[in-house]
Amino acid sequence: MSRVKRARMMESLAKGIMGIATLIVVGIALFLLGYLAYRGAPSVTWEFLSQAPRKAMTEGGIHPVIMGTVYLVLGTAAFALPIGIMAGIYLSEFAPRNLWTRLIRLAITNMAGVPSIVYGLFGFALFVMSMRLGVSLIAGALTLACLTLPVVITVTEEALRRIPRELRQASMALGATRIRTVRKVVLPAAAPGIVTGSILGLSRAAGETAPVLFTAVAFFAPMPSSPLDQTMALPYHLYIMATQAVRPAPHVVWGTAFVLVAGVSIINIIAATWRSAQRKKIKW
Amino acid sequence: MVNANTGSFELEDVSVAYGNEIAVAGVSMTVPPQAVTALIGPSGCGKSTLLRCLNRMNDEIGGVTVGGTIRLDGDDIYAKRVDSVELRIRVGQVFQKPNPFPMSVYDNIAYGPRTHGVRNRAELDAIVEHSLTRAALWGEAKSFLKKHAFELSGGQQQRLCIARALATEPEVLLMDEPASALDPISTQQIEDTIAELKDSVTIVIVTHNMQQAARISDRTAFMLRETMEAPAALIEVGDTRTMFTNPSDPRTEAYITGRFG
Numbered sequence: 001m002s003r004v005k006r007a008r009m010m011e012s013l014a015k016g017i018m019g020i021a022t023l024i025v026v027g028i029a030l031f032l033l034g035y036l037a038y039r040g041a042p043s044v045t046w047e048f049l050s051q052a053p054r055k056a057m058t059e060g061g062i063h064p065v066i067m068g069t070v071y072l073v074l075g076t077a078a079f080a081l082p083i084g085i086m087a088g089i090y091l092s093e094f095a096p097r098n099l100w101t102r103l104i105r106l107a108i109t110n111m112a113g114v115p116s117i118v119y120g121l122f123g124f125a126l127f128v129m130s131m132r133l134g135v136s137l138i139a140g141a142l143t144l145a146c147l148t149l150p151v152v153i154t155v156t157e158e159a160l161r162r163i164p165r166e167l168r169q170a171s172m173a174l175g176a177t178r179i180r181t182v183r184k185v186v187l188p189a190a191a192p193g194i195v196t197g198s199i200l201g202l203s204r205a206a207g208e209t210a211p212v213l214f215t216a217v218a219f220f221a222p223m224p225s226s227p228l229d230q231t232m233a234l235p236y237h238l239y240i241m242a243t244q245a246v247r248p249a250p251h252v253v254w255g256t257a258f259v260l261v262a263g264v265s266i267i268n269i270i271a272a273t274w275r276s277a278q279r280k281k282i283k284w
Numbered sequence: 285m286v287n288a289n290t291g292s293f294e295l296e297d298v299s300v301a302y303g304n305e306i307a308v309a310g311v312s313m314t315v316p317p318q319a320v321t322a323l324i325g326p327s328g329c330g331k332s333t334l335l336r337c338l339n340r341m342n343d344e345i346g347g348v349t350v351g352g353t354i355r356l357d358g359d360d361i362y363a364k365r366v367d368s369v370e371l372r373i374r375v376g377q378v379f380q381k382p383n384p385f386p387m388s389v390y391d392n393i394a395y396g397p398r399t400h401g402v403r404n405r406a407e408l409d410a411i412v413e414h415s416l417t418r419a420a421l422w423g424e425a426k427s428f429l430k431k432h433a434f435e436l437s438g439g440q441q442q443r444l445c446i447a448r449a450l451a452t453e454p455e456v457l458l459m460d461e462p463a464s465a466l467d468p469i470s471t472q473q474i475e476d477t478i479a480e481l482k483d484s485v486t487i488v489i490v491t492h493n494m495q496q497a498a499r500i501s502d503r504t505a506f507m508l509r510e511t512m513e514a515p516a517a518l519i520e521v522g523d524t525r526t527m528f529t530n531p532s533d534p535r536t537e538a539y540i541t542g543r544f545g
């Protein structure tokens with residue numbers, strides 16, 4: 001066999017193996033979502049979405065659970081977005097490149113690698129105990145914000161780094177200050193990346209159980225009426241029903257899982273579609 | 285409109301260092317007002333570096349030190365009381381690659397004036413029309429002022445960038461190889477624009493294209509970095525015609541006859 005033929009054969013073989021690997025990944029994802037939809041979708045009725053649980057959660061809906069997660073995520077966004085985006089802008093546009101900022105970046109990378117249960121313990125010690133917020137919506141949102149911060153900082157820096165240096169130079173050469181350059185030219189161009197990346201980070205927070213375990217959630221609580229109230233939340237609800245409910249009602253468990261995954265997926269898809277539409281409009 | 289005889293530079297023993305590395309040293313020359321001065325020389329000889337001294341864009345790169353004296357109409361532009369923002373209103377710049385902002389044609393041109401406090405819509409309209417006219421783009425652009433700047437062709441984008449730089453009524457326009465990324469027809473249009481503009485604004489243009497320097501400039505400065513260890517220096521500066529027909533330095537002659545670089 002000629003060398004060229006052998007090289008061609010190796011190429012097809014390699015392509016084939018990589019293709020199979022990809023198929024396995026796609027298969028797992030499809031099976032997961034398909035099974036979830038098969039088991040969960042039938043229980044998702046209007047009643048399920050709009051009513052409170054009844055009879056030890058074997059009947060009724062999960063409305064307060066959904067709203068608990070919505071409030072937690074909104075609270076997380078309120079803390080993590082302003083701080084994270086501002087820190088990302090500072091690191092990308094203003095901070096000097098020296099040993100200190102390298103250490104800061106390293107710390108942020110490490111923050112992203114800390115297991116979420118550790119955030120839960122940290123949040124319990126700091127927000128629940130030391131700051132005396134108690135087990136509450138706000139303590140949970142602050143804890144989730146700590147977990148989401150490194151994601152927001154990193155996506156902000158990355159989105160800003162995609163903006164060509166020439167644009168900044170053009171603005172500075174027109175006598176704009178650095179801050180005006182960032183506000184009027186760099187940030188608007190980077191906004192789609194920042195917003196979408198942040199939403200992806202927030203949707204990860206929406207699905208976290210461990211950080212809210214000691215800081216925010218209760219097995220059963222009414223709709224929270226103040227930030228200092230305890231709350232229910234989708235991932236924790238799922239966990240507690242699957243492991244500890246006296247008589248778990250499978251249709252409620254699967255329905256809850258489906259609502260969580262579908263909600264997060266829809267938001268992620270909207271965010272990603274919007275970003276790619278924006279990027280198509282602005283091509284460098 | 286700009287007064288006659290403003291926008292002249294005097295450079296005295298100018299040097300630039302990136303960190304500890306001296307890139308350019310000992311440049312003394314004058315840039316006459318309302319004329320085109322070309323900076324030529326092989327790549328890496330410090331043309332862009334020297335150009336960026338004239339609007340202090342080097343200040344934005346960390347670790348750059350500029351030595352010597354540079355005066356714009358008699359005033360030291362590196363004096364403590366000079367704000368680089370004010371300097372850049374008087375000294376505009378056009379870059380090598382067209383770099384319009386991701387916004388409409390109109391907003392691109394209005395960016396400079398808005399930055400410096402112009403809010404009145406009629407005033408902005410007038411500035412936009414005037415700047416586009418000076419950059420020879422008004423005829424094409426008046427119908428798509430609201431369009432996104434990225435929809436323009438490369439040549440149109442570069443003339444938009446010229447219009448944008450003109451919108452603050454600078455006395456001097458710095459151009460760093462403004463046509464090197466463009467096709468021949470667009471290059472011709474840019475050169476025509478430069479010829480029109482030089483009656484009202486001083487132009488300093490970097491070009492690696494000697495024919496271009498010969499065509500469009502009144503005065504030429506030739507820079508050269510003779511060894512990698514030594515900083516770049518100004519070899520010869522003078523009237524363009526004289527320099528191309530009768531250079532006084534053998535290195536200039538070697539360069540313009542294409543024997544190196």
Ligand SMILES: Nc1ncnc2c1ncn2[C@@H]1O[C@H](COP(=O)(O)OP(=O)(O)O)[C@@H](O)[C@H]1O
Pocket residue numbers: 302307325326327328329330331332333334345
């Ligand atoms: N930002 C920078 N940092 C460090 N060195 C630089 C920088 N810009 C240019 N230089 C150096 O300065 C010298 C002159 O570069 P430049 O002014 O870009 O030359 P030209 O425009 O004539 O091609 C080169 O040796 C280059 O490596």
Ligand SMILES: [Mg+2]
Pocket residue numbers: 331332333460490
């Ligand atoms: Mg250059």
